[in-house]
Amino acid sequence: MNKTVKIGRKILSANEEYAQRNRELLKQKNLPCLNFISSPGSGKTTLLCKTINDVKDKLRIGVIEGDIETDIDAEKIRATAAPVIQINTEGACHLAAAQIARGLNALPLDKLDMVCIENVGNLVCPSAFELGETAKIALLSVPEGDDKPAKYPALFAKAHALLITKADLLELGPQIQFDMEKVIQDVRKINKNIRIFPVSATTGKGMSDWYQWLVEFATAVDR
Amino acid sequence: MNKTVKIGRKILSANEEYAQRNRELLKQKNLPCLNFISSPGSGKTTLLCKTINDVKDKLRIGVIEGDIETDIDAEKIRATAAPVIQINTEGACHLAAAQIARGLNALPLDKLDMVCIENVGNLVCPSAFELGETAKIALLSVPEGDDKPAKYPALFAKAHALLITKADLLELGPQIQFDMEKVIQDVRKINKNIRIFPVSATTGKGMSDWYQWLVEFATAVDR
Numbered sequence: 001m002n003k004t005v006k007i008g009r010k011i012l013s014a015n016e017e018y019a020q021r022n023r024e025l026l027k028q029k030n031l032p033c034l035n036f037i038s039s040p041g042s043g044k045t046t047l048l049c050k051t052i053n054d055v056k057d058k059l060r061i062g063v064i065e066g067d068i069e070t071d072i073d074a075e076k077i078r079a080t081a082a083p084v085i086q087i088n089t090e091g092a093c094h095l096a097a098a099q100i101a102r103g104l105n106a107l108p109l110d111k112l113d114m115v116c117i118e119n120v121g122n123l124v125c126p127s128a129f130e131l132g133e134t135a136k137i138a139l140l141s142v143p144e145g146d147d148k149p150a151k152y153p154a155l156f157a158k159a160h161a162l163l164i165t166k167a168d169l170l171e172l173g174p175q176i177q178f179d180m181e182k183v184i185q186d187v188r189k190i191n192k193n194i195r196i197f198p199v200s201a202t203t204g205k206g207m208s209d210w211y212q213w214l215v216e217f218a219t220a221v222d223r
Numbered sequence: 224m225n226k227t228v229k230i231g232r233k234i235l236s237a238n239e240e241y242a243q244r245n246r247e248l249l250k251q252k253n254l255p256c257l258n259f260i261s262s263p264g265s266g267k268t269t270l271l272c273k274t275i276n277d278v279k280d281k282l283r284i285g286v287i288e289g290d291i292e293t294d295i296d297a298e299k300i301r302a303t304a305a306p307v308i309q310i311n312t313e314g315a316c317h318l319a320a321a322q323i324a325r326g327l328n329a330l331p332l333d334k335l336d337m338v339c340i341e342n343v344g345n346l347v348c349p350s351a352f353e354l355g356e357t358a359k360i361a362l363l364s365v366p367e368g369d370d371k372p373a374k375y376p377a378l379f380a381k382a383h384a385l386l387i388t389k390a391d392l393l394e395l396g397p398q399i400q401f402d403m404e405k406v407i408q409d410v411r412k413i414n415k416n417i418r419i420f421p422v423s424a425t426t427g428k429g430m431s432d433w434y435q436w437l438v439e440f441a442t443a444v445d446r
Contacts, residue, residue: 072374143389175392175425
């Protein structure tokens with residue numbers, strides 16, 4: 001009798017089953033789905049609100065909001081008039097694929113061109129749980145510091161694109177220390193194909209390059 | 224035959240056993256031990272380096288550094304001449320009590336007045352794993368935003384003290400939006416006894432109040 005219980009593998013497999021179903025549904029609907037992951041306070045919600053408003057003539061975006069508690073972020077998304085589903089994980093540190101399955105079921109998928117998932121603010125755990133998304137998008141805000149890709153490599157290794165947010169703070173002088181070249185080099189070492197966009201959702205700086213990539217990604221036939 | 228396997232409880236119990244041993248060792252040595260927890264990039268290492276240097280005539284501090292990868296932070300602590308043990312979790316999102324047991328074993332406890340643990344940068348998971356520490360210290364940096372205590376309450380509910388870091392950025396004008404009163408109110412709602420210190424480890428602002436609390440805590444007979 002083999003008494004080994006492979007817990008980690010079992011949990012990942014159950015999640016992977018739901019992720020696969022989500023992938024199939026999204027493929028059937030021809031819907032790209034982006035999973036936004038970062039530390040708390042990197043600016044995921046602000047970036048999403050600005051993006052939804054600025055590309056609304058080209059892409060109809062629906063949002064699944066993941067938070068441990070509150071619907072503060074969903075309320076902000078709702079103000080853009082985009083369809084949004086709030087998921088509260090009630091303590092859990094990441095979204096799971098089964099939650100996304102329920103989220104997709106509640107969104108008007110036939111009236112959308114893209115689904116964006118805002119994961120729980122956490123630079124570590126969410127990158128280990130596949131949701132069935134088409135791509136992961138990493139955010140790193142300037143005030144978090146330029147050593148984060150070296151210290152927390154998992155997400156940066158898996159992401160299709162990295163948004164370096166709050167880039168307007170770079171202009172505020174020596175109180176903001178952030179070596180952009182170092183970050184780009186460190187990220188490229190572990191992910192040579194990643195697209196990197198320094199942006200400020202507040203001033204709009206750098207956002208047009210991000211929008212161009214987003215629209216191209218959404219309409220690509222081979223994504 | 225009861226087939227229920229209470230996995231979550233079992234893992235926590237194994238951790239709790241080590242935590243209890245750490246608690247007993249620290250009590251026997253009369254050593255207070257602080258567990259510093261925050262998002263990545265909130266400034267835990269910078270705060271610790273500045274604190275170690277500024278209170279060195281009153282407190283000899285030893286450090287256990289928790290990081291997923293690299294020894295970047297331990298190198299910074301080492302420059303202060305404080306004894307430091309680096310623990311790499313190799314992917315894990317929090318420190319575990321067994322790792323702290325090894326860290327305590329490697330530190331010169333008889334030559335210290337306090338042990339500080341810098342946990343993995345993560346606002347969610349570390350607060351759920353007791354390490355045997357005397358108290359948890361939360362950090363929230365101004366650029367992370369004033370909605371974080373409401374969105375991630377677990378840590379703020381458990382911490383003895385909250386350091387609101389990078390407070391110098393509040394002077395940089397309207398690009399930095401942070402309502403200090405809202406944060407204090409939200410935190411007090413879930414933890415009425417928590418001490419709150421707005422600080423800047425870069426400019427030194429607010430640090431003397433934190434040092435006074437730290438020294439009083441370290442020397443209190445009833446902590």
